[in-house]
Amino acid sequence: MERLGAAQDNMENVLRKKAKDLLSSGEVKVVIGYGFNRRGTHITPVFITKPEDADKLVFNPRCVNNLSVYLTRKFKDIRAIGRPAIVAKGCDIKNVVVLIAEAQLKREDVYIIGMACSGIVYRQELWKGELKPEIMPTKCANCDVRYPHLYDCVLGDKPAFVPPDKPVGMVFDKIAALDEMDSAGRWAFWIKEFSRCIKCYACRQVCSLCYCERCITEKNMPQWIETSAHPRGNLSWNLTRAMHLAGRCTFCGECERSCPVNIPLNLVNKKLIQVTEESFGFRSGYDEKAHPPMIVFSPDDKENFIK
């Protein structure tokens, strides 16, 4: 494991050199990273296979995507290229950790280029040239992996940022407000939010932990989940996906960012993370050798849900 210190403004150069070296030596066949779109207006995932293309790589606060989704078995074409290196922020690495813990990936099958990070924007469209707290997602305000925790090499200097003792941010405020409501109020809130769902499944497709090749919503003998975008179908889809991520979700926020109809999926997922932490003392995405609580039985498991 290698630490390549670099000031914020020099990180891209170090990254490009590293990518070039990895590709020329044949250590990896593809570097999954961030680059600009053709018009230079937005950041988009890029797949670098030739050393001379490594200069296309960039790293800045608009690098919002969690590229770990491209490591999953859904992307057969990418797997076919050969061993990948991935440019990953600490939060993205949490998902790589889960993929390894859940036997989707062997640790040695991926080269992790960890990026020291000072935070990103919630959505690229919000970027006006300066990273301010009000355009950053809640995850960044409480991030304890701005200096990555699992990597083959890490780029950048250790940020001075220390996460607050008590988590702060809009997601936590809204969860607190929902917790205050009675169950009828919460029900009404979620029915209204989910009613907008158009079943485009962007939440599922962008999620690296939704790696099933056949999602339960596609199982139709019998049809477990109604595929219609009516309130019943939308509720069962969104609740099922939430439960399938319980104890696994790392709060990367990609589902909410991708949702074309702005369903506040971060609230569902963060709430489940809180419950898992309270009930099992488990935090997903930190230890690739620990199994998620939903797949292990422990005699110490709480039984206070039995009433």
Place this chain on the structure above:
Amino acid sequence: MADIFLKTEYLDRLIGSVRQAGGRFIAPCTDARQTVFKEAHAAKDVVADYILAHNSYKEFLFPQTEVISTHKVKKDSVELKGIECAAQGTVIFGARPCEAASLSALRAVFTWDSIDEFYTKREDNTVVIAVACTRGDDACFCTTVGLSPDSTAGVDVMFKEAEHGWAVMPLTGKGRAFVEKHKDVFEKAAPAVKPLFYPEKIKGVDIEKIKERLSKKEHYEDPVWPELARKCIGCGACTFTCPTCHCFDIIDEGTAYEGERRKNWDACQFDHFTLHASGHNPRDTQYKRWRNRFMCKFKFYPDKFSSKGCVGCGRCIRVCPVRLDITEVMEEMSLRP
């Protein structure tokens, strides 16, 4: 009737007049922190400052999900009941000229071999009021596909922004009847209209060349396809916000004894879209699905229906979680030798 003008403050009366006649008035409104087409009850619901509604208004002519028949199994018979589509009179206000051009594409497919009355009845009862664009963003590319902020295809009444209101131009019989019906809210005046926003035509793109290229067999296995579509994650955000995408799935819901048959949106980007019962899938990887969507827009549609498959509204670009930009693929397909 020439030189028609609608004062900004009379929009409320127009909405009232439409609603009083039993119609629904669909306009760009704010919902969940974004501008979307939605039923407006009064002018205060309508957003003026927007580039393009986030969703396409196709959902009011071709809903995401609708019941087309119901069935009930009885002791010695099965009761099947078809649903008669009750097409409510609808006014779409604030459409952009680009997306209005998509209606002919939708009509073409829904009237091609059999008539889909669920669509045609609704479209017949819909008046499209387009408001010509005075602003846009870097995802707009109507001029690249041969449209413009004041193109009239699919538009029943064109509105152009002016000081304190809109200059109103009825373009079709339906549009003229609409203006006539609600004539009390309009005035006679010819104010100066605001300058329109013309997105810059993307230099490298040549629609004819793309079509020609897609007609050649070799392009199909061109190794550039897996590269161009590599980042596609296979969600349906692009197709569901696209004003011309129209694929649907027929599904049955209910118990063994009674239930309903529904017509639901489907997307060619989903991996099970072309999965055969045998287990074979002719489009088994994402790039093949993406290639299909591109060909549908620039080859199949123009060939089969002589209509546009892509109107350049740019919704697919804005909504894509990985910013896969269709204009980049158009450029690539135009420039490749």
